[in-house]
Amino acid sequence: MTEAKSAPTVLQMLLGRRLAALRDAAGLTAAQASLRIRSAPTTVTRMEKAETALNFAKVTLLLDSYGVSQREKDEFLELLDKAGDPGWWQGFRDALPSWFGVHVSLETAATHIRSYEPAVVHGLLQTADYARAVLERGLPRIGPDVLERRVNLRTKRQELLTRTDPASPPLWVIMDETCLRRPVGDRDMMAAQIDHLLEMTDLPNVSLQICPLEKGLHPGAFSPFSIFRFEIPELPDVVCIDTLSGATYSEEKDEVALFREALDQMSVYALSRDATKQFIGDIRKELCP
Numbered sequence: 001m002t003e004a005k006s007a008p009t010v011l012q013m014l015l016g017r018r019l020a021a022l023r024d025a026a027g028l029t030a031a032q033a034s035l036r037i038r039s040a041p042t043t044v045t046r047m048e049k050a051e052t053a054l055n056f057a058k059v060t061l062l063l064d065s066y067g068v069s070q071r072e073k074d075e076f077l078e079l080l081d082k083a084g085d086p087g088w089w090q091g092f093r094d095a096l097p098s099w100f101g102v103h104v105s106l107e108t109a110a111t112h113i114r115s116y117e118p119a120v121v122h123g124l125l126q127t128a129d130y131a132r133a134v135l136e137r138g139l140p141r142i143g144p145d146v147l148e149r150r151v152n153l154r155t156k157r158q159e160l161l162t163r164t165d166p167a168s169p170p171l172w173v174i175m176d177e178t179c180l181r182r183p184v185g186d187r188d189m190m191a192a193q194i195d196h197l198l199e200m201t202d203l204p205n206v207s208l209q210i211c212p213l214e215k216g217l218h219p220g221a222f223s224p225f226s227i228f229r230f231e232i233p234e235l236p237d238v239v240c241i242d243t244l245s246g247a248t249y250s251e252e253k254d255e256v257a258l259f260r261e262a263l264d265q266m267s268v269y270a271l272s273r274d275a276t277k278q279f280i281g282d283i284r285k286e287l288c289p
Contacts, residue, residue: 007101
């Protein structure tokens, strides 16, 4: 059996981008750079896209070929040593889809997270029982062992909301009312999930807004997505758009700006943070009058 591929860390993605920028500055194509390390051109492009590990010896040869200063070379290689440290999520490789590993890496390193969810409660705000019910209905079907591993992974991800070192990132989530109205599990499970949402809205770094159905169609009502922002200036904002079979990631400025504008407009459609809490409380009373 082929071993599951580890998702790259954000630092690995950053170094890949920087390696590509240095090659461009040197006026070399990927094919020309590959000759310097006696490898296929695809090896260079895969390193730049963080699709394969950055080999220390090959990177050193590339940096020499690009004519970077000794100081810049030393700094790059020092960061390369740090980039080799495995992310905590790599312990879940047996249950982690490769496309979602990138999401967890971005999520873990982000200093700000903004998300929209049209159908189910946001993953960082789910109870374990709710997460289990959602995951077991997903496609392709998974066995009970993998299911429990993925529930554990989702629970582990939620620790970033209460961590202290580094500080927890602000999480701003906009969810459609459908997320609260659609039954997932029995009434007790939904009541517990809504109670959990009320608790999470008490966290100073969590902002939750609900878009009531009566507000009608809003700009983002098509698919769930998230925008991640990072402390490293060289790493741009990244938008992740979820689909049934995986996710797409983009750092193109125009595309990220489009999704950011959608969130900004949705925040006007949605209830305020305080009104959202009252709205969730009213739904909780409907479940257990």
